[in-house]
Amino acid sequence: MPKKTLLIVTGLIAAHIALVAPFTPLASILPAALGALSMTAMAATLILAARWRVVDRIMGGPDKSYGAHRWLGICALGGALGHWALADFSGAGLVPFLADSAEGAGSIAATGLIFMTAAAMVRVIPYHLWKASHMLMGPIFVLGAFHTLFVASPLSLGTLPWAVMVVTSVAGCVAWGQTLLRKVTPTRLVTVASVTPFDGGVDVTLRADAPLPRFRPGQFSTLAQNEARAEAHPFTIAGGTETERRFVIRAAGDWTEAFVKNVTVGDQLRLGRGVGRFLPQTGTTRSEQVWVAGGVGITPFLAALEKMEPDHGPRVTLIYCIRSRESAGALEDVERRVLQLPQVDLHVISDCGGGKLTPARLAEILRGVGTKAQVYLCGPEGLKEMVVTQWAATGKTGRIHSERFDFRGAYCLSELIYLGKPVMEAASEMVARQRATVAGR
Numbered sequence: 001m002p003k004k005t006l007l008i009v010t011g012l013i014a015a016h017i018a019l020v021a022p023f024t025p026l027a028s029i030l031p032a033a034l035g036a037l038s039m040t041a042m043a044a045t046l047i048l049a050a051r052w053r054v055v056d057r058i059m060g061g062p063d064k065s066y067g068a069h070r071w072l073g074i075c076a077l078g079g080a081l082g083h084w085a086l087a088d089f090s091g092a093g094l095v096p097f098l099a100d101s102a103e104g105a106g107s108i109a110a111t112g113l114i115f116m117t118a119a120a121m122v123r124v125i126p127y128h129l130w131k132a133s134h135m136l137m138g139p140i141f142v143l144g145a146f147h148t149l150f151v152a153s154p155l156s157l158g159t160l161p162w163a164v165m166v167v168t169s170v171a172g173c174v175a176w177g178q179t180l181l182r183k184v185t186p187t188r189l190v191t192v193a194s195v196t197p198f199d200g201g202v203d204v205t206l207r208a209d210a211p212l213p214r215f216r217p218g219q220f221s222t223l224a225q226n227e228a229r230a231e232a233h234p235f236t237i238a239g240g241t242e243t244e245r246r247f248v249i250r251a252a253g254d255w256t257e258a259f260v261k262n263v264t265v266g267d268q269l270r271l272g273r274g275v276g277r278f279l280p281q282t283g284t285t286r287s288e289q290v291w292v293a294g295g296v297g298i299t300p301f302l303a304a305l306e307k308m309e310p311d312h313g314p315r316v317t318l319i320y321c322i323r324s325r326e327s328a329g330a331l332e333d334v335e336r337r338v339l340q341l342p343q344v345d346l347h348v349i350s351d352c353g354g355g356k357l358t359p360a361r362l363a364e365i366l367r368g369v370g371t372k373a374q375v376y377l378c379g380p381e382g383l384k385e386m387v388v389t390q391w392a393a394t395g396k397t398g399r400i401h402s403e404r405f406d407f408r409g410a411y412c413l414s415e416l417i418y419l420g421k422p423v424m425e426a427a428s429e430m431v432a433r434q435r436a437t438v439a440g441r
Contacts, residue, residue: 012041036165037078047172199327203246218304220234222234236303282308308344316344317347320349335348357386367394372397377400388400
């Protein structure tokens with residue numbers, strides 16, 4: 001767990017303890033704080049899922065929202081379980097005869113969170129089933145809100161913590177409603193105009209009958225089959241005109257494998273608007289940049305190259321890592337465009353023939369780059385880690401921009417193990433001491 005994340009999580013717990021402490025008996029402070037933490041964390045995940053533009057802008061892009069969603073989900077689960085285990089329901093509820101029902105609703109909500117966590121961690125579950133199960137977060141939150149507002153509680157009605165939970169409940173429900181409305185928001189009907197297959201993927205161009213919403217190089221859009229309740233999947237836009245959009249898609253899951261295998265000219269799809277904050281600079285006022293792409297990670301840079309005009313402004317160093325020329329669906333296009341752009345230096349590094357990118361080779365390339373240059377990075381995690389390490393090792397101070405979209409990473413087993421390890425170690429030590437005590441008698 002990054003130290004920054006650990007500090008934020010610790011701060012959230014402390015803030016909720018400070019919120020409820022002046023208004024509850026000493027024995028009820030921790031369970032009340034954990035319950036409040038669970039509700040605010042769940043509400044925040046629903047707000048992030050609603051994809052409000054202002055929230056994405058504040059977070060720094062949708063991928064940052066997804067990362068926050070993961071940790072907030074873990075906080076929601078931990079808070080719910082701690083509250084469930086420790087809470088002693090007493091006091092008055094908003095409507096006394098609903099108190100028992102509210103207590104049962106809380107148990108159902110906690111159980112639902114456990115099952116959602118399990119579904120998120122088991123990646124063999126097909127994407128569409130996982131996505132459908134994740135949509136249950138809304139009903140679970142509604143049950144949690146009902147529990148919070150109507151259960152017998154030591155928190156007096158009208159106190160600050162109670163008022164905060166009311167606002168939290170309303171905000172979460174509004175965000176969930178917005179997410180449901182987005183599911184029925186009209187998308188643009190587009191037709192597959194061209195299909196160019198390559199080893200493991202396909203390069204497709206989609207055409208609309210009317211002008212499409214504008215996009216910026218580096219943004220992504222969703223694609224879905226032209227069917228009722230079809231699941232939408234995000235892909236980075238590789239280029240396009242006023243009425244066209246290009247995507248380079250590799251088979252990496254059940255949906256993409258079927259798409260790559262079956263897509264044909266004339267198929268109709270549903271296209272979402274362009275979104276995202278990963279925006280390589282293309283104009284003459286740009287900073288010096290390093291663009292690093294791995295495989296289909298070239299797509300945002302394809303769109304950027306398409307938009308660029310020849311100039312003699314700050315340099316752009318493009319490092320394109322591929323397995324082979326056959327598996328790089330856009331390599332010829334990249335090479336053709338770079339020949340027309342004197343401001344771009346291209347390094348194509350192929351795994352075939354012993355040309356794999358190594359830390360030493362990367363460091364050699366980076367030594368020719370300015371100290372304050374900015375990096376735009378799109379590729380697998382191993383490539384990202386190498387770039388981050390060598391960027392620091394070569395004394396560079398420019399910002400590194402990257403996006404990470406791991407839809408199945410809403411909860412990560414590794415993070416849960418990290419959080420649970422100290423607890424398990426403490427429990428093991430306690431058992432060992434008890435056994436030693438018994439053996440010494």
